[in-house]
Amino acid sequence: MTRSATKSSPVELETKSRVDDLISRMTLREKIGQMTQFAGQGGIPNNLRESIKKGLVGSILNQVGVDTLNEIQRIAVDESRLGIPIIIGRDVIHGFQTMMPIPLGQAASWNPKVVEKGAEVAAAEAARYGVHWTFAPMVDITRDPRWGRIAESLGEDPFLASRVGEAMVKGFQGKDLSQPDRIAACAKHFAGYGYSEAGRDYAYVNISENELRNIVFPPFKACLDAGAATFMTAFSDLNGVPATGNEFLTKRVLRDEWKFDGFVVSDWDSVIQLITHGFSENEKEAAREAVQAWVDMEMASRTYLQNIESLVKEERIPMENIDRAVRAILSVKEKLGLFERPYTNPELFPVNGNEKYMDVAKEAAIQSCVLLKNDYQTLPLNRDKIKSLAVIGPLADDGFEQMGTWTFDGVEEWCQTPLQAIREKAGDEFEIHVAKGVDTTRSKDKHGFAEAIDAARKADTVVMFMGEEAILSGEAHCRADIDLPGVQNELLREISKLGKSTILVVMAGRPLTLDQTRHYVNSMMYAWHPGTMGGPAIADLLFGDATPSGKLPVSFPKMVGQIPIYYNQRNSGKPASHDSFTHIDHIPSRATQTSVGNTAFHMDAGFEPLYPFGFGLSYAHFEYYNLRQSKDSFTKKETIEIQVDVHNPSRYQGAEVVQLYVRDVAGNITRPVKELKGFKRVNLDPGETKNVSFKIKPRDLSFYDRNNKLIIEPGLFYFWVGGNSNAELGGKFHLIENLDQNQNNA
Numbered sequence: 001m002t003r004s005a006t007k008s009s010p011v012e013l014e015t016k017s018r019v020d021d022l023i024s025r026m027t028l029r030e031k032i033g034q035m036t037q038f039a040g041q042g043g044i045p046n047n048l049r050e051s052i053k054k055g056l057v058g059s060i061l062n063q064v065g066v067d068t069l070n071e072i073q074r075i076a077v078d079e080s081r082l083g084i085p086i087i088i089g090r091d092v093i094h095g096f097q098t099m100m101p102i103p104l105g106q107a108a109s110w111n112p113k114v115v116e117k118g119a120e121v122a123a124a125e126a127a128r129y130g131v132h133w134t135f136a137p138m139v140d141i142t143r144d145p146r147w148g149r150i151a152e153s154l155g156e157d158p159f160l161a162s163r164v165g166e167a168m169v170k171g172f173q174g175k176d177l178s179q180p181d182r183i184a185a186c187a188k189h190f191a192g193y194g195y196s197e198a199g200r201d202y203a204y205v206n207i208s209e210n211e212l213r214n215i216v217f218p219p220f221k222a223c224l225d226a227g228a229a230t231f232m233t234a235f236s237d238l239n240g241v242p243a244t245g246n247e248f249l250t251k252r253v254l255r256d257e258w259k260f261d262g263f264v265v266s267d268w269d270s271v272i273q274l275i276t277h278g279f280s281e282n283e284k285e286a287a288r289e290a291v292q293a294w295v296d297m298e299m300a301s302r303t304y305l306q307n308i309e310s311l312v313k314e315e316r317i318p319m320e321n322i323d324r325a326v327r328a329i330l331s332v333k334e335k336l337g338l339f340e341r342p343y344t345n346p347e348l349f350p351v352n353g354n355e356k357y358m359d360v361a362k363e364a365a366i367q368s369c370v371l372l373k374n375d376y377q378t379l380p381l382n383r384d385k386i387k388s389l390a391v392i393g394p395l396a397d398d399g400f401e402q403m404g405t406w407t408f409d410g411v412e413e414w415c416q417t418p419l420q421a422i423r424e425k426a427g428d429e430f431e432i433h434v435a436k437g438v439d440t441t442r443s444k445d446k447h448g449f450a451e452a453i454d455a456a457r458k459a460d461t462v463v464m465f466m467g468e469e470a471i472l473s474g475e476a477h478c479r480a481d482i483d484l485p486g487v488q489n490e491l492l493r494e495i496s497k498l499g500k501s502t503i504l505v506v507m508a509g510r511p512l513t514l515d516q517t518r519h520y521v522n523s524m525m526y527a528w529h530p531g532t533m534g535g536p537a538i539a540d541l542l543f544g545d546a547t548p549s550g551k552l553p554v555s556f557p558k559m560v561g562q563i564p565i566y567y568n569q570r571n572s573g574k575p576a577s578h579d580s581f582t583h584i585d586h587i588p589s590r591a592t593q594t595s596v597g598n599t600a601f602h603m604d605a606g607f608e609p610l611y612p613f614g615f616g617l618s619y620a621h622f623e624y625y626n627l628r629q630s631k632d633s634f635t636k637k638e639t640i641e642i643q644v645d646v647h648n649p650s651r652y653q654g655a656e657v658v659q660l661y662v663r664d665v666a667g668n669i670t671r672p673v674k675e676l677k678g679f680k681r682v683n684l685d686p687g688e689t690k691n692v693s694f695k696i697k698p699r700d701l702s703f704y705d706r707n708n709k710l711i712i713e714p715g716l717f718y719f720w721v722g723g724n725s726n727a728e729l730g731g732k733f734h735l736i737e738n739l740d741q742n743q744n745n746a
């Protein structure tokens with residue numbers, strides 16, 4: 001199966017690199033071919049075969065089937081003039097056939113190692129099927145749970161998204177991209193897509209350069225530093241210049257400043273959409289704008305193939321730019337080892353969905369679940385005490401739905417559902433009463449209520465599986481009302497009237513507004529869409545064979561009107577506090593207007609989210625004490641160390657994600673009230689205490705100032721250490737210019 005595909009003589013290759021050699025021999029049309037990505041058409045129709053033979057296809061996306069893909073490569077390698085292999089792309093977003101939790105769920109694990117392993121499995125499974133390149137990770141920061149693609153995101157925070165995003169890149173690509181079980185990653189969507197107005201997909205975004213640099217860009221930069229081979233542009237119109245024709249983004253920042261040497265692909269049809277945006281008058285201008293912005297490869301639409309030749313001849317696109325783009329594309333193909341190994345041979349790989357891969361998926365699902373409420377320690381369930389359990393809800397036994405969005409290749413039959421896993425745990429020990437209650441999460445039909453209430457009545461404990469079907473999140477699936485859809489809340493209310501101990505497991509692709517829901521249940525666990533092994537993971541957590549340890553990667557609003565609500569907000573001149581907040585119900589009628597003492601809050605929702613960023617309970621309990629710091633002041637050349645002891649006084653083994661937040665008290669621009677600067681996951685046995693240490697370097701405190709320059713600014717900083725973004729245990733330190741200043745401070 002292994003063969004050399006480049007038709008150059010060894011002598012030539014000695015003097016020129018393969019890529020330079022190819023570029024020197026390519027016609028302009030062949031170069032444009034490399035810059036063109038065809039959408040898979042199912043099979044190999046004649047037009048595709050002919051285009052490949054002519055060297056007009058650099059890449060294909062969403063074409064599947066080992067035989068088809070190997071045949072496509074054979075045509076490229078054997079029948080095109082230069083024999084350049086094709087790079088096959090696919091949306092391997094959170095698994096290929098074995099599905100990990102959705103990316104937002106993976107971010108809730110706050111465990112880059114688990115995330116990396118998941119991406120490693122996804123890469124091996126996809127590579128086995130002839131895929132070379134995934135369009136992941138998506139590292140768009142978002143503060144809007146209405147946006148369907150929040151499911152695909154890594155949450156609201158640049159630091160967490162950076163750590164999780166880079167872990168995905170490492171998992172996909174490994175240390176050596178040419179290994180057969182690795183695939184190229186793609187950091188997307190550069191940039192600003194997650195700020196789509198009102199959470200409506202594809203809508204306009206308005207983000208200042210400063211916000212881009214301080215909040216939106218960092219996860220992209222982290223992916224680049226982790227070696228991401230490619231970037232994808234965004235569909236969005238960013239401040240009037242759509243991202244696919246935005247020189248500032250893909251040339252100035254990505255290439256000139258960050259020195260990215262991989263290639264940039266447009267999003268699906270996003271070049272031709274430059275016309276729809278009202279940015280380019282016609283396809284030729286759209287192609288010119290995109291190439292000028294250094295967008296190297298066009299996905300799906302064909303404006304490059306049809307227009308670049310004449311644009312070059314008219315000297316409206318410099319030839320050097322084309323050569324640069326082609327060099328970047330060919331270099332990625334070379335790094336992938338495609339010239340040596342254009343074909344896939346599945347027999348050389350472990351089979352997909354093997355036990356090891358399933359274990360990775362299960363561990364990822366366990367660590368991504370977030371326990372939001374656990375009154376009276378309803379969880380974990382005690383197998384010895386339960387006589388009968390009711391398992392109710394539309395998502396208790398639906399493998400397809402638990403996989404979540406972007407699961408083109410996910411195998412439904414491999415999915416183990418919560419009901420199956422609970423049955424396995426129950427054996428003959430306790431009875432299980434099952435009812436769906438409603439057919440789908442959206443259904444408004446209440447015919448199933450009676451059966452569900454009956455099942456609940458017969459049981460001593462009720463576990464409800466509710467949330468959103470997979471199709472209610474993801475691309476172009478945004479919602480304005482993000483409560484539990486359909487009549488699920490009504491069903492919960494009816495069941496709560498029975499007074500049984502009730503647990504709700506939510507599967508969803510976004511934070512839902514749970515302000516009403518939470519009152520109907522004793523315990524609430526957020527499982528996102530947990531993937532193939534969601535069932536066994538949830539069952540282990542319910543029965544205490546595992547302890548929940550996930551933490552929210554995004555704030556959960558009480559109601560839609562609070563959006564955007566995020567922890568790293570600016571303070572305002574009138575920050576709200578519990579003392580200043582007045583609920584609408586407490587304002588006397590005919591009250592006269594006053595602004596004295598008034599602060600930034602909603603009269604009906606307060607100023608806090610329902611659950612803050614970083615929040616998540618455990619069966620164990622963690623105490624923080626003995627906070628200490630190595631210095632009170634440190635210079636720009638030094639490091640400060642912050643340590644804390646974390647103790648688990650409970651009888652459960654558990655893992656705590658210890659989080660470090662910092663506030664820069666005054667800056668050249670106003671700074672967020674808190675910023676996550678570090679986190680560590682620690683396992684603690686019952687009674688165990690561990691010392692957790694964070695080192696802060698001055699560079700960690702840097703930010704882009706009002707002139708968009710990266711600065712490290714001396715001054716006073718507060719810090720907090722704890723289990724969520726409301727952590728109260730903290731202290732302060734000074735960053736100083738030099739030691740003299742230290743004495744002045746003392």
Ligand code: BGC
Nearest residue numbers: 061062091135188267268475
């Ligand atoms: C999405 C991308 C995706 C591409 C290819 C687009 O609609 O925005 O994220 O990679 O399709 O499927």
